[in-house]
Amino acid sequence: MTTVEKLKAILVKDLNLEELTPGDIDENAPLFGEGLGLDSLDAVELVVVVQKHFGIDIQNMDEAKAAFQSVRSLASYIEGRLSGG
Amino acid sequence: MSGPDRIVIEGIGAVGGFGCGISVLSRALTEASSSPGTFDLSTGSGTVRIPAFLADVSRLGEFIPVRTLRRIDRFSRLALLGSHLALADAELPEAERSRLGIIIASGYGATGITYAFLKSFISDGDICASPTYFANSVHNSAAAHISIQLGATGPSLTVTHFHLSVPSALATARLWLAEGRVQRVLFGAVDELSELIGYVRFRMRHAPPDTPMTPLWTEMETSIPAEGAAFLLLARESAARGGYCTLEASTTGSMPNSGVPFPEAGLLVLGADGCPESGGRYAAAAQNVRVACYTPLYGSMPSGPAFDVAAGALILKGGRLFPSPGAAFRDFPATVPAGGDPVGTDRIACLTLAEDNAYGLTTLGKLPDTACVRAREGRTSS
Numbered sequence: 214m215t216t217v218e219k220l221k222a223i224l225v226k227d228l229n230l231e232e233l234t235p236g237d238i239d240e241n242a243p244l245f246g247e248g249l250g251l252d253s254l255d256a257v258e259l260v261v262v263v264q265k266h267f268g269i270d271i272q273n274m275d276e277a278k279a280a281f282q283s284v285r286s287l288a289s290y291i292e293g294r295l296s297g298g
Numbered sequence: 299m300s301g302p303d304r305i306v307i308e309g310i311g312a313v314g315g316f317g318c319g320i321s322v323l324s325r326a327l328t329e330a331s332s333s334p335g336t337f338d339l340s341t342g343s344g345t346v347r348i349p350a351f352l353a354d355v356s357r358l359g360e361f362i363p364v365r366t367l368r369r370i371d372r373f374s375r376l377a378l379l380g381s382h383l384a385l386a387d388a389e390l391p392e393a394e395r396s397r398l399g400i401i402i403a404s405g406y407g408a409t410g411i412t413y414a415f416l417k418s419f420i421s422d423g424d425i426c427a428s429p430t431y432f433a434n435s436v437h438n439s440a441a442a443h444i445s446i447q448l449g450a451t452g453p454s455l456t457v458t459h460f461h462l463s464v465p466s467a468l469a470t471a472r473l474w475l476a477e478g479r480v481q482r483v484l485f486g487a488v489d490e491l492s493e494l495i496g497y498v499r500f501r502m503r504h505a506p507p508d509t510p511m512t513p514l515w516t517e518m519e520t521s522i523p524a525e526g527a528a529f530l531l532l533a534r535e536s537a538a539r540g541g542y543c544t545l546e547a548s549t550t551g552s553m554p555n556s557g558v559p560f561p562e563a564g565l566l567v568l569g570a571d572g573c574p575e576s577g578g579r580y581a582a583a584a585q586n587v588r589v590a591c592y593t594p595l596y597g598s599m600p601s602g603p604a605f606d607v608a609a610g611a612l613i614l615k616g617g618r619l620f621p622s623p624g625a626a627f628r629d630f631p632a633t634v635p636a637g638g639d640p641v642g643t644d645r646i647a648c649l650t651l652a653e654d655n656a657y658g659l660t661t662l663g664k665l666p667d668t669a670c671v672r673a674r675e676g677r678t679s680s
Binding site (some may be wrong): 227228229231232250254257258261264270272283 | 341364365368369418424425426428429430483
């Protein structure tokens with residue numbers, strides 16, 4: 214399973230996006246506002262989700278802002294951190 | 299309280315193992331029929347399946363968008379569904395919701411989300427504790443969700459007094475209305491059958507399989523765990539737009555030696571729920587009075603007395619008694635009216651017995667004809 218696929222499944226389950234399946238999520242669509250429609254509380258949950266499932270602690274909010282643009286950008290950020298970037 | 303200061307039950311919302319909605323509850327009561335489903339538990343010796351009365355909350359989608367519900371846990375979903383059903387039953391316009399107080403009664407509270415939060419805390423560390431889980435684990439969160447969704451700006455409160463949660467919370471509701479603190483109170487009793495509660499029930503109160511609930515039987519456990527929500531919309535008679543009956547009193551105390559302090563010639567609805575240690579005490583309280591017991595239709599849970607009140611309200615409104623389910627009074631020589639009999643009284647009391655000889659008693663009265671006429675006129679003109 215790719216990081217993008219894993220992230221989609223995690224988002225649906227951990228953020229309780231009951232009306233969606235992982236396949237419904239456009240990996241390039243914005244996570245917040247239009248697109249997936251997440252909000253500020255979801256941003257906090259996302260920080261927890263990334264820590265819990267990938268062991269990555271996001272403390273730099275500028276980094277988080279860039280990473281949280283879309284599923285694709287978040288997956289790239291995670292892969293970069295896991296590879297020591 | 300008397301006259302226009304009487305408190306009226308304007309609407310009822312109920313969801314439980316019998317189904318969803320007051321008409322479904324009424325049908326279950328009329329037919330004296332409701333079968334438990336099953337609940338799978340993870341135990342140290344594998345998965346165990348136990349009988350349980352489980353509620354289906356899928357109708358909540360009729361009232362609230364699915365996306366809005368995603369941060370709301372099962373306990374609060376039960377509460378939201380019950381509250382919306384009660385408001386729909388009372389046909390209360392949105393404009394009249396502003397001075398609405400919310401009171402929730404629960405024996406266990408939101409155990410599912412609370413223990414999920416604690417589990418994440420223990421398993422993954424405090425840094426991974428979900429803020430959403432935490433928010434839902436706060437004791438008054440279900441009342442808050444209801445207030446937010448309904449736009450209610452009155453006070454909200456959650457009362458937990460285990461078996462006496464319902465009569466205690468109803469006493470507070472009466473107080474708020476008597477003080478004029480709110481125009482209406484949306485009272486609801488909620489309990490969820492979480493995995494935790496299911497496990498505790500399985501370990502501590504394991505009834506033999508395929509055994510019907512026999513509430514007054516003292517020889518063995520027959521209780522079947524349950525979940526559900528029963529909501530009542532309450533208003534002073536002067537403001538009420540119709541309703542089922544009056545809420546005359548709701549008290550708690552220690553049982554006097556003389557027995558239940560209940561006016562004679564009425565009907566006593568027993569909250570006995572198949573727990574053998576209380577069955578004998580209920581049997582003693584049921585001597586020399588007309589009794590009914592409907593717990594086998596919705597199961598055993600601390601919020602059960604609110605379903606008893608709903609049943610009593612339906613009886614007083616319809617003027618006819620519901621039969622007590624077949625096994626309710628097995629081997630007990632009680633005066634049990636048959637189903638369909640005229641109610642024969644203007645007053646019904648619902649009795650709950652608790653630990654240490656404590657009791658709760660909620661008394662309902664027939665809605666005066668004048669109030670009924672005024673209510674009908676009000677609804678017709680609205």
